[in-house]
Each structure stands twice: as C-alpha cells, then as structure tokens.
Amino acid sequence: MPGDRRGPSTMSFDQFNPAWVVLLIFAAAFLAPVLARVPQKNVGWLLAVLPALAFAFFAVGGVSVWQEETWRSSIEWAPAVGVNWDVWVTPLGLFLALLVTGIGALITIFAGAYFGDSPHRGRFFLNLYLFMGAMLGLAVTENLIVFFVFWELTSISSYLLIGFNHSKTEARKSALDALLVTGGGGLVLLAGILLLGQVGGSFLLGELIENRDAVHAHPLYAAILICFIVGAVTKSAQFPFHFWLPGAMAAPAPVSAYLHSATMVKAGVFLLALLHPLLGDTPLWHYTLLAIGAITMTLGALIAVLQTDLKRLLAYTTVSALGTLVMLLGFEDDLAAKAAVIFFIVHALYKGALFMIAGILEKTTGTRDVSQLHGLMKSMPVLGIAAVFAAASMSGIPPFIGFISKELLYQVKLEAPITGWSLLVCGIVANAANIVVALKVGVAPFLQSRGEDMTLKSKPSIGLVIGPVVLGLGSLIFGIFPQLILGDAVTALVNQIKVADVTIKLKLWHGLNLVLLLSVVTVALGFVGFAFRKRFWALGREITKRASHFEATRIFRGLLQAVIQFAGLVTRTIQSGNLRQYAICVLTAFLALLVWAFVRLPIDMQIPDLGNLRFDVILVFGLIAVGSVCMLLTRKRLTAVLFLGSVGFGIAALFALYGAPDLAITQLLVETLTLVLFALAIYNLPSLPSAVETKRPRIVSLVISLAFGAGITVLTLKAMSMQLEEPVAVEIAQRSVSEAYGRNVVNVILVDFRSLDTLGEIAVLAIAALGVAGMLRSACSSVQVSSRAPSSAVLLASARFTAPAMIAFSIYLLLRGHNEPGGGFIGGLVGAMAVVLIHLARPDLPLRFLKLSPRGLVAIGLGLAVVSGLPGLLGEGSFAAAAWGPAFDLPLIGKLKLGTPLIFDVGVYALVLGIVLLLYDTMQMWNASSRSQPQPIP
Amino acid sequence: MELIIALLNGTLAAVGVYLLLDRNLFRILLGLALLAQAANLLVFTSAGLGDGSTPIIPKGAETLPAGHPDPLAQALVLTAIVISFGVLAFCITLLKQAHQRSGQSDVMALAKSQR
Secondary structure (H helix, E strand, C coil): CCCCCCCCCCCCHHHCCHHHHHHHHHHHHHHHHHHCCCCCCCHHHHHCHHHHHHHHHHHHHCHHHHCCCCCEEEEEEEHHHCEEEEEECCHHHHHHHHHHHHHHHHHHHHHHHHHCCCCCHHHHHHHHHHHHHHHHHHHHECEHHHHHHHHHHHHHHHHHHHCCCCCCHHHHHHHHHHHHHHHHHHHHHHHHHHHHHHHHCCCEHHHHHHCHHHHHHCCCHHHHHHHHHHHHHHHCCCCCCCCHHHHHHHCCHHHHHHHCCCCCCHHHHHHHHHHHHHHCCCHHHHHHHHHHHHHHHHHHHHHHHCCCEHHHHHHHHHHHHHHHHHHHHHCCCHHHHHHHHHHHHHHHHHHHHHHHHHHHHHHHHCCCECCCCCCCCCCCHHHHHHHHHHHHHHHCCCCCHHHHHHHHHHHHHHHCCCCCCHHHHHHHHHHHHHHHHHHHHHHHHHHCCCCCCCCCCCCCCHHHHHHHHHHHHHHHHHHHCHHHHHHHHHHHHHHHHHCCCCCCCCCCCCCCCHHHHHHHHHHHHHHHHHHCHHHHHHHHHHHHHHCHHHCHHHHHHHHHHHHHHHHHHHHHHHCCCCHHHHHHHHHHHHHHHHHHHHHHCCCCCCCCCCCCCCHHHHHHHHHHHHHHHHHHHCCCHHHHHHHHHHHHHHHHHHHHHCCCHHHHHHHHHHHHHHHHHHHHHCCCCCCCCCCCCCHHHHHHHHHHHHHHHHHHHHHHHHHHHCCCCCCHHHHHHHHHHHHHCCCEHHHHHHHHHCHHHHHHHHHHHHHHHHHHHHHHHHHHCCCCCCCCCCCCHHHHHHHHHHHHHHHHHHHHHHHHCCCCCCCHHHHHHHHHHHHHHHHHHCCCCCCCECCECHHHHHHHHHHHHHHCCHHHHHCCCCCCCCCEEEEEEECCCEEEEEEHHHHHHHHHHHHHHHHHHHHHHHHHHHHHHCCCCCCCCC | CHHHHHHHHHHHHHHHHHHHCCCEHHHHHHHHHHHHHHHHHHHHHHCCCCCCCCCECCCCCCCCCCCCCCHHHHHHHHHHHHHHHHHHHHHHHHHHHHHHHHCCCEHHHHHHHHC
16 A cells, blocks of 8 residues: 555555545535435435445444554545555544535434425535535545645535525625635645645655644744634634634534534634644644633633524524634643544534434424523434434533533643633533523423413424434443543544553543532532523624624625725726727736846847848838828728728738748738638628827827837847857758658648648638638627629629639649648638639528538538547647658659548648638628618628 | 838838728728727748748658748648638728728717717
C-alpha cells in the first residue's frame, strides 16, 4: 500500500480503499431518485442499508485505527501537479466517518417516514446522499486540495438541502445566506491551503505535520492560520458568522437533524482538530479560538433562551455548542482535547435526537411553538422517553454521557492557566441556558400537563421514532459504559489532536468535588431559568422588536444588497453601451502598450533609402492610399464600398508583386465576396451622414487615428529592421520536400507543419458563420420566403457553362495546392463562387453543392479536418502528425501524394465552401424577407 | 520601397481607426474592414519583402533559393484573410440586427436605447 509508513498492517480491511465507499455513495445518490419512486412507504429503510453498511465497514475496519495503525491508500488523479486522492483514515477521520454514516443511516430511515409518499422525496435523497458522500470524502481525505473539493461539495449540497422547499422565498434566501457564508469561507480556506502548500512544500497533511517547525517559523504562518480559522468558523457558524445556521432552519426536519447537529457544522471543528498538530499551540491559535468560541458559546445560549420556536431554540444551542467546541480546541492542555472529543459525541447524540423529535412534534401536532406543546407523553410514550433521555444528556444529568462531558468542561476551565475564572462564568451561564432549552424541548412538551391533552393529527410511525430512540438510548449506554465503548477511541483522538502519547480513562463518577458542586449549581440555575421562561419570551419579543436593525441576518443581507448595488454602479459607469468609448479605450491601451514596447525593446530602426522605386508598385500604392482616403470623404455608401474594394484589390496586387501568389489569389476572392456581402448588407442600412457633428469628438478621433497610424508605421519599420539569427522559415523550407512532399511551402505549413493552428482557425470561421446564420435565422424565421423567378436568360446561359468549369477548376486548385499556388482555402472560395453564380441565375433552386447543404458542408469539412489528425495518434503518438501513403502521377495536376494532409486540405475546402454559402444564403434570405420595405441605394 | 510600404500601412490603419470611431454604424463596418487589411499587410511586410520570388521550391531543388520571402508569414496571413472575412460578416450581421431592432444608426443613440 503506498504511503504506509508503519510497515504492512495486519488488517485485511486496509486492502479495501475507503475512497470506493465514498464513490459508491455518490453513485447511489443518482440511483436514489429511481429507488424512491418505488411506491413503498418504507423506502427509507431500503435506502438506509448503504449508510448502515458503510458504518459497519468503518466500525470493523477501523478497530485497528484506534490502536494507531495507519490506513492509507491513494488514487491517481492529476499526478503531474501533485494532486492525487490520497486517503488517510486517521482516528479523527474515522470518528467523523462513523458519525456521518451512523447518524446518516438513522436520518435516512427518518426522512423516508417523514416525507411519506411526497413526490419530492427522490430529489431529497439525491441531495442527502451527495451531502453524505461529500462529508465522508472530507473525513478520509489527506490531500488538502482534494479535501477542499469535498469541503465545497458539502457547501453546495447543503445549499440544495436548505433550499429544499424552494417555493418559499425564505428558504431560498436562507440557503443563499448559508452558501455565501460557507462558500466565501471556503475561498479563504483555499487561499490558506495554497499558502500552506507553498510554505510547507506539500499538500499532504502527514508530510506537512512533519514539517511543522518550518511552517511555524515562516512569516506567513499568521496569514495561513487566519485563513484556516476563517474557513472553519464560517462553516461551524461561529460569531460573527453564526446567523446562517438559525436561518438554515427553513430546511425540512431531516436536514436540520443531519446537517446541523452532527455533520456539516462540525466540519469546521473537525478541520481545526485535524490541523491542530500542524498549526496549533501558538498564542495566536489559543487566544483567537478561545475568544471566538467563548463569545459564540455565551451568545448562542443566551439567544436560545429567548426563543419559542422549537427549531430555532435548537439552532441557537447548536451555535452555542459549536462555540464550546472551538473554545475547547483553543485550550492548551490534553484535558481540553478530551473534553472536546467527548462533547463532540455527546452533542451529536442528543442534538440529532432532539432535532428529529422537533420534526416529529411539528408533523404530529402542527406547531413548533414550545409554549403551545404540552401533555404528549400519553400519546407518544416511547418518543417521550427518548426525548427525556436526550434532554437529560443535554443537561448533564448522571448517568447520561452528557454528565461526563460537562464535568470535563468545568474541570478544563478550572484548571486553565490562561483564562482564569472568566470562561468558567461564561460556561456556567451557557450550560444553565442549555438546561432551560433541554427542559423546554425535551421535557415540557411531554410531561407538562395543562388540563386537556393535545390531540395528534397522526401517530408517528416506527420509522420516525427509531432515530430518536437509538440516539437517546445511546446517550444512556455511552454514559454507563464510557470506557468500554469510547476509551480506545478517545485515547487515539486525543493523541492525534495533541500529538501526545497518553492513555485516557473514562468514568462517570469522579466523586464529590468542586466540579460536581458547579454541576449542581448549574442544574439549579437551569430550573430557575425554566420557571421564568415566560419572562424570557416576553424579553425576546421586546428585543426582536427594538433591536431588529442589529440582527446579523439583516446586516448581512444589507451588506449583500450594497455590494450588488455597487457592482451595478460600476457596471453602468464602465459599460456605458457606447461603442465609441469602448473603441477609444482599446485603442489607447494598444497605443500605450506599443510605446512601452518601443521603449523596452530598443531595436535600431533603419530608415531605408527609397532606392530602386518600381513604377508598378507605386501605382498600386496610389490605388490603395487614394481608395482609403476617398472612403473617408465620400457621403455615399455604395461609393465607400467600391473604394473599399479598390483598397482590397490593391493589396492583392501588392501580394502578387511581392512573391505571394497564394495570398494574392485568396485576397482577390475574399475581396469579391466582401463586396457581395456589403452589397447584400447595404439594403436598409442607414445612409452615411457623419454622425460626429460636433468639433471635439472629431478632434479626438483625428488625434487617436493619426497616433495609431504613426505607431503602425514605426512598428512596420522596426519589424522589418529586426534581423533574426535563423528564421524558422529556413528550417521549414528545408524539410518541406523531404518530409512533407510539397513544394508550395505556404500550403505545406498550413496543412502539415502547422495544421493544428489551421484547425483552430477554421473552427473560428465555422463558429462565426454559424453565429451569423443563427442571428439571421432568428430574425427572419417568421417570414416566408416567396419563390423567386429565375433571373435573366443571359446570366442563366453563361452560368450553365462557367459554373461547372469553375467547380472543376476549384478542385484542380485544391489538388495541386501542395506544389503550386492553390489549396483548400483558394479552391473552396472558387467553388463557392461557382455555386453562388448558379444560385444567382436560378434563385428558385435551393443552395446546394453535390446535394449538400451549407451546414452539412461545414460539418463535413470540420469533421474531415479533425479525423485527418487521428492517424497521427497511432504513429508518432501526437495529434495531427502527418501520415503518408502512395503517390500518383496525374495529368495536369502532376504528382499527388496521398496522406492525411490531403484529407485535411479537402476538409478545409469543404468548410470554406460551406461557410461562404452559409453566409450568402442567410444574407440573401434576410434581404428577401425584408424587401417588403425596400430602401433605395443612394 | 520599405519606407513607402510602412507609410501605406500607417495610412490604412489611421483611416481605419478614424472610421471605427465614427458614430455611424456603416462607417464603423468600413473601418473594421480597413483595419483588418492593415493588420494583414503589417504581418506580411514585417517578415521582410524578399526579392519578388515566390515561396515555391523549384523543380529539382531541395529547398527555397536565397532571397525568398518568408512562407510562414504568408501562411499566417492567408488564414487571417479568410478569418477577417468571417469576422466581418459576423459584425455586419450584428450591426444590422442592432439597427433593425432599435431603428438607430447612431451608436450613441443605440447605447441610450439599450438602457
């Protein structure tokens, strides 16, 4: 097994990778909606089998983990960047995994009964399993990057669960609050993980812990720690991020019982415990956690007392409990770790039970108001006993396990050297408040008699009751046999958290001492508080009325609103919608970059003498320059387009004069098509009064364009003066004949040496053309294109002869392109012109080439180009490497060698042909559809 | 000769930019077309002009003769020409569409009508 540091383990279970359990649960998540369709009320029992099996797997397989054997494995994910799914079942992870699967199984049964035959239960189980898988992944993952993935998955799946009743506004808002807080904290955590990876040189927790001293000594230590603490306290709902948890009570009861008692909110505490060996035991760690924890613990408990809603009561005590856990992790000694571990278990047991009981009470009586509930013991005796058990554990009454935990809590606070009595007072207040809540939730609804007993809307089924019963009994049994059940586990956990080697003995009864006295005082205070509960409720209403502006949720949503408004303001300012402004921004930035480049790269600019002037070239220059300037001056659209054509043809001539026949031909063809395109587009486009009427914009335009022109001139001269040692073209030319069997080096580059680039470029073309087609189709879809009569007989007659010749010529250009000017681009353009010519003569026929529609041609072309790259994968193992076949000598064309570059070029031919036809077709269809309101061409 | 080509490049770019900064939709299209031409010409000329021979290996020779123009720049420009055609077509449609929906030919008015 990779990474096994303590030699081969005796355990047979470690041959099985726990990662598969996680993946199995994810897979089951997508199966769950199908299973939930089974018209069977007790589908929860069926679905609970998997979590129960997973629980058994971890319980049996983990026995030796408590004896501090290692259980590691790894699945390769992205080994090149050092990210693998490294699984390491530590005692802490095993502990969390047992909670997640064990309570998960109970919750699944509970949820099955809770939702009954609701049509939404499939969706619920999908989300629940996703969440379960994410939590389990979190528990067993060592690699921090993968850990982060699971961390975020829990945030996302809990968002879906909290917002489960998505038709309610409040549920959606609360879910969003939770997502933003935990997701935002997650981002900070990611920053912390990345920093830690930089500082510690690894993302593996085990390796990082070995590197602990280096991490502590690093100047970034404080930043790393704070990032991790922010991640943990947002997840675990610590002050000032506590508000999302009570808000999350908008979720259905099973979600609250699962996420907000034992799992999701504990993830933050789990993270802190996991990182304690690495980042802990510094003053910053101690004081930050102690302060945050103590504030949250006290505040949560005090707010809880003021509530009357069952679930909100429980939510605020959960906040308080989480604060207690964070505080305990902030203490220095081993005892605090022991207390934390025990309290973790205690809280999961009683809070899970109480949340489920709250759900049952709401379902059976129709209310969650504790001031209404009373006298239910007679109608639900089993549930009542479970509730009393859970409440007793929550209050810390012997022999329940809550008693052990509270004794430990007080002992820690008494013995802590750094905080004195202040935390003890906080602790007593918080615990007394917890007792008040326990009495209100667990005892009063059942035992408090108020004359007439409440009537139930329905009897709770066994599926509903089993969860609370198991957890309530657990609280009792764990309390009676603490050492037997938990001794080894707690020892291993404390040793992991504190990197110690102690043996822990757990016992219920510690004798008569100061701690016991404090317990008695707390319970007495709790009962007094319960007696005055109505005063507290009145106070609560008063506070809600007066201080609603200071409510954390309100502040948070206000801030959120402000951020959105600010973003809107910025967007409106920057994104004015004015094209001219955008263009000015881009152009100015380009100029600035250009100037910066000129300064940074001082290339000597040789201004060449005019020397050997060629008359033909001068003539072409004149054509281009005059054409472009005339475009500026003319007021007529058609004139401007014709001048644009003269510029384009001039440039084509320039290409021809300077030894670029392929470019010249391509430019010529494209220029012709551009003219057609503009001529088609000119219909119902506005005429040309210069819209820049005022003087200032005109001057701005002039300055920018002159500066731009000057910049381009200098850039051209500099580029021409630059001498490269060995241009890459030389090598390409040398290998052109011998390796690519082609004499036209330009074509060889396009279809062979750089064919991957060409593939990208033709893909861009295809996207642009499909974009045009899509836009125009949507614009004229409603208009029926009337059948058009054939045009003039002369055109028809000439097209009949020229078009086939042109198509033959285009194929000739395509095939000879590897050795002579030509190729797929040029051939495709010529072919397109032939088809357009036919269509101009016979507009009543659909636009086709060899029975293929323009779209089909584009698809075939792109497909051929991609397929031609595949054989390369077999041979040299790289996409688009050329593979060659036999050569033929053909008349007219000359030597033609078969090979993938030829297939590629045929693909280019089809694609270019298709694209031009597509553009032409859509343009002229659009014109046909808008010809009802024709505008004269000026 | 190089100097003249450089000046020609500058002229094309300047006219293109001036048209691009206009408020009239049609002139913006013209400017875009000119800028594309200028960019292609820039790439073509910056690789050096050569002596007028073509980058086609003569029969019997194994490589290009000395003084040949740069085939790589030509290959780049060849696809660039076709792509700028595609992009121009896209922009023409886009602006036509904007004009048809808003009835405006002035980009300033267009911006306001979007609000």
